[in-house]
Amino acid sequence: MALELSKKVPDETLRDYHQLKMENKFDFQFIGIKEQKNMETVLAEPTTANLSSRERWEKMRKLLREDEAVYVIIPIEYELQTGGKRSKLLFISWVPKNCPKKDKMLSAACRSNLRKKLEGVDEHPIHATDVSQLDYDEILADVSKGQALME
Numbered sequence: 001m002a003l004e005l006s007k008k009v010p011d012e013t014l015r016d017y018h019q020l021k022m023e024n025k026f027d028f029q030f031i032g033i034k035e036q037k038n039m040e041t042v043l044a045e046p047t048t049a050n051l052s053s054r055e056r057w058e059k060m061r062k063l064l065r066e067d068e069a070v071y072v073i074i075p076i077e078y079e080l081q082t083g084g085k086r087s088k089l090l091f092i093s094w095v096p097k098n099c100p101k102k103d104k105m106l107s108a109a110c111r112s113n114l115r116k117k118l119e120g121v122d123e124h125p126i127h128a129t130d131v132s133q134l135d136y137d138e139i140l141a142d143v144s145k146g147q148a149l150m151e
Contacts, residue, residue: 021075024075028044029044067099092126
C-alpha cells in the first residue's frame with residue numbers, strides 16, 4: 001500500500017501547491033496521509049496580509065500536532081547581509097515522536113516522490129520530530145548558508 005501511495009500525488013494537492021508557489025494564495029500548505037490510503041492537502045492556510053516570514057513561520061509551528069505526521073510547504077523570504085533579497089520554498093517533513101509508527105513509515109515511503117512532484121522546493125528538505133527543531137533563526141541561517149540579515 002505504501003508503494004502505491006508513494007507514486008500518486010493528487011491533482012488537488014498539486015493545484016494547492018501551485019497556488020501557494022505562483023499566486024501567493026496561501027501562507028503555507030500541510031500535506032498529510034489520510035486513512036493510510038490517500039495523500040491530500042489537509043490545510044492550506046489562506047494568506048494573511050503583511051505577515052513577515054518569521055510571523056508566518058510561528059503561525060505554522062503553532063498548528064503542528066504532536067500526534068500527526070505531515071509535510072509542510074512554506075515560503076521564506078530574507079535579505080542578504082550584502083544586500084538583495086532571496087526567497088525559497090521550504091519542504092518540511094514533520095514526523096513527531098508521538099505519531100503512530102505506521103504513519104512514520106508511510107511518511108518516509110512517500111517523502112521522496114512528493115518532493116519530486118513539487119517543482120521549485122528547496123533542494124535541502126528539513127526533517128523534524130520536535131518543534132524545537134524548527135527554530136526560525138536556526139533554519140534561516142542554514143537555508144541562507146549564514147548569509148541572511150537576521151531580523
